[in-house]
Amino acid sequence: MVREIMEEGLLTSRYQLPPNETKPTSNGADGDGLTDNLNMPSQPAASSLTLVLVFCTFVAVCGSFSYGCSLGYSSPAETGIMEDLDLSLAEYSVFGSIITIGGMVGAILSGKIADLIGRKRAMWFSDVLCTVGWLAIAFAKNALWLDIGRLLIGLGVSIFCYVVPVYIAEIAPKSYRGSFASSNQLMTSSGFAIMFFVGTFISWRTLTMIGAIPCVVQIIGLFFIPESPRWLAKCGREKEFEASLKRLRGENSDISEEAAEIRDYIATLEQQTEASFLELFQRRYANALIVGVGLMLLQQLGGNSAVVYYTSRIFKESGISGSLGLQVLAVLQVPAATIGLLLMDRSGRRPLLLVSASGLCFSYFLQGLAFCFKELPNLKALTPPLALSSTLIAATAFTIGLGGIPWIIMSEIFPINVKAQAGSLVTLVNWSTAWIMTYSFNFMMDWSLAGTFFFFSGISGLTVLFVAKLVPETKERTLEEIQASITHFM
Numbered sequence: 145m146v147r148e149i150m151e152e153g154l155l156t157s158r159y160q161l162p163p164n165e166t167k168p169t170s171n172g173a174d175g176d177g178l179t180d181n182l183n184m185p186s187q188p189a190a191s192s193l194t195l196v197l198v199f200c201t202f203v204a205v206c207g208s209f210s211y212g213c214s215l216g217y218s219s220p221a222e223t224g225i226m227e228d229l230d231l232s233l234a235e236y237s238v239f240g241s242i243i244t245i246g247g248m249v250g251a252i253l254s255g256k257i258a259d260l261i262g263r264k265r266a267m268w269f270s271d272v273l274c275t276v277g278w279l280a281i282a283f284a285k286n287a288l289w290l291d292i293g294r295l296l297i298g299l300g301v302s303i304f305c306y307v308v309p310v311y312i313a314e315i316a317p318k319s320y321r322g323s324f325a326s327s328n329q330l331m332t333s334s335g336f337a338i339m340f341f342v343g344t345f346i347s348w349r350t351l352t353m354i355g356a357i358p359c360v361v362q363i364i365g366l367f368f369i370p371e372s373p374r375w376l377a378k379c380g381r382e383k384e385f386e387a388s389l390k391r392l393r394g395e396n397s398d399i400s401e402e403a404a405e406i407r408d409y410i411a412t413l414e415q416q417t418e419a420s421f422l423e424l425f426q427r428r429y430a431n432a433l434i435v436g437v438g439l440m441l442l443q444q445l446g447g448n449s450a451v452v453y454y455t456s457r458i459f460k461e462s463g464i465s466g467s468l469g470l471q472v473l474a475v476l477q478v479p480a481a482t483i484g485l486l487l488m489d490r491s492g493r494r495p496l497l498l499v500s501a502s503g504l505c506f507s508y509f510l511q512g513l514a515f516c517f518k519e520l521p522n523l524k525a526l527t528p529p530l531a532l533s534s535t536l537i538a539a540t541a542f543t544i545g546l547g548g549i550p551w552i553i554m555s556e557i558f559p560i561n562v563k564a565q566a567g568s569l570v571t572l573v574n575w576s577t578a579w580i581m582t583y584s585f586n587f588m589m590d591w592s593l594a595g596t597f598f599f600f601s602g603i604s605g606l607t608v609l610f611v612a613k614l615v616p617e618t619k620e621r622t623l624e625e626i627q628a629s630i631t632h633f634m
Contacts, residue, residue: 193320194394196370201324203365204311205331206358207267207304210274212335213355214243214297219455220343220470221351225290228348235287240453241582242291246298247305247575254306254571255564263311263372266303271359271366273300278356282349300359302575305551306567313555314372315392318622322488322552326481329548333481336452341474344467374623377410378560409624410560424565431630432557435615436570439550442607444577446504447600448542450585455535457586461593462514462531469532473539484544492619493549497611500545503537505604508597510534515593546607550574556618559627 218240226236258266273296280293309328316324335358343351370388377385389399389406424433451458459469487496514530517523558566588596618626 193317194392196394197315197320197324197392199365200315200369200392201312201327203362203369204267204308205327206362206365207270207301207308208328208331209335209358210271210355210362211301211304212332212337213339213358214274214301214335215332215449215452216336216339216343216474217351217355218243218453220340221348222456224348229284229286229290231287237586239287239290239294241579242294243298243301244449244575244579244582246295246300247302248572248579250299250302251306251571251575252568254303255566255568257303258307258310258567259375259564262375263307263314264366264369266307267311267362268366270300270303270307271363273297273303275356275359275363278352278359282352282356297355298575302571305574306554306571309551309555310563310567311372313552313623314374315370317393318620318625320489321556322493322619323485325552325555326485326488326548328551329543330478330481330485332548333477333543337474337477339474340455340470340477344470374406374410374560377406405622405624424562424569429558429562429566432627433566433569435557435630436550436554436566437573438610438614439553440570440574441577442501442603442610443546443550444574444581445603446501446542446546446607447508447581447585447596447603448546449578450581451535451538451600453582454585454589457589458531458535461589462518463528464532469535472532473536476536476539477543480540480543481547484548487544488549488552489619492617493553494611494615494617496545497549497615498545498608500541500547500549501604501607501611503541504546505601505608507534507537507541508601508604511538512594512597512601515597518593553615553618556623556626557616557630 222236222240225231225239226233231239254266257269261269277293277296277298277300280289280296282293284290284293309325312325312328313321335355338354339351342354370391371384373385373389373392376388385406386399386403389403390397393399393402455470455473459465484496510530511534514527514534517530518527554567554570585596588599616626616630621629
């Protein structure tokens, strides 16, 4: 216990005021009380928004686009694959869900890979896995090659899920970090939307080749962007660290204050022993773990992955044309993600999460009512419009908040000395829960159509309470501020 307190003090003592002094309360965006008692090194008044920063973010979120393509592929491709390769429903169910198995394996490795070889090389590694996976599906002649390809894609995109938001969080200035990190969800939604929309017009093999395009674009783009300056600082590569930060902030910018803050924080962390996986569960990391793991768990228990993978079945059960429903849903995704991006650094993470979870709670309750009405002759006609409306509301609510913000918060709250272990853990929780939900969804639907969505509505209600009570606001704070202050939150 004494050792824990002493090590915790290394992180927090240099940021605290003397006991008899108080810090003036800010009336600006930073004055929400999360770090009012912390005296953090200030950032330069003018945050640097450069073309290099924009380009780096674009290249990174090509991985998010690939992830979105993998999410949206199985639903529009279902009929074509089953007919062309003569697959049974059970064989196609394995194909649809095996991506989550690959995701679980990739989740275990993601943090360590990004820590050992760097953020850029981790993205390269993911691109290779995903490209090979898409090609295996495109040229598959039987279920085995389909499954191998889908498994490889799961491995690749699970690494993207960790490394893309971490890279963006580590390169972006605090005043733009939320908006830039939200582009992760925007591109995920864009990939998902393109697959849903285009997949109703073209063959499943051609659709597979579209999924490989963002991987190729990212492989090329990674040659022209710098490595994360915080990762370089952690590795002691001083010249590369300064060059990377200078390139990101602009050649004429003064990076001395930001560089000194990063160096000081890294030096403080290095005074501790290298954290092992078991040390992640010590008291000083408890708050961050509860928030990170809790958000990932609730995100998937709310049923999003299952609903995405089996959207066609939901529409058919509701009496809606599968192709029409997919097209309408696809059109809605990008505007919803754009709204989330624009609001991220204005409203903050917590308000968007609360709105998102509340919207999901309401929409899934409506979906459950729609299936209840299906069993009542006098109200049966209400099922299709109510089911379509609730699906669109749920998709919008998820996209603006719970779809991307848990990954943003995960990239912000964990100190760099445990980020690999913590990132692997929360990513594993996300993918393993996704597998449970996608595997059990068809059984839940056979048990009760209405009951399935009432269950999801209840989980979304719990998410509202979890966010309101436990999740801190992180907008417009440096990563070092967030990580030092979360120890004192709750």
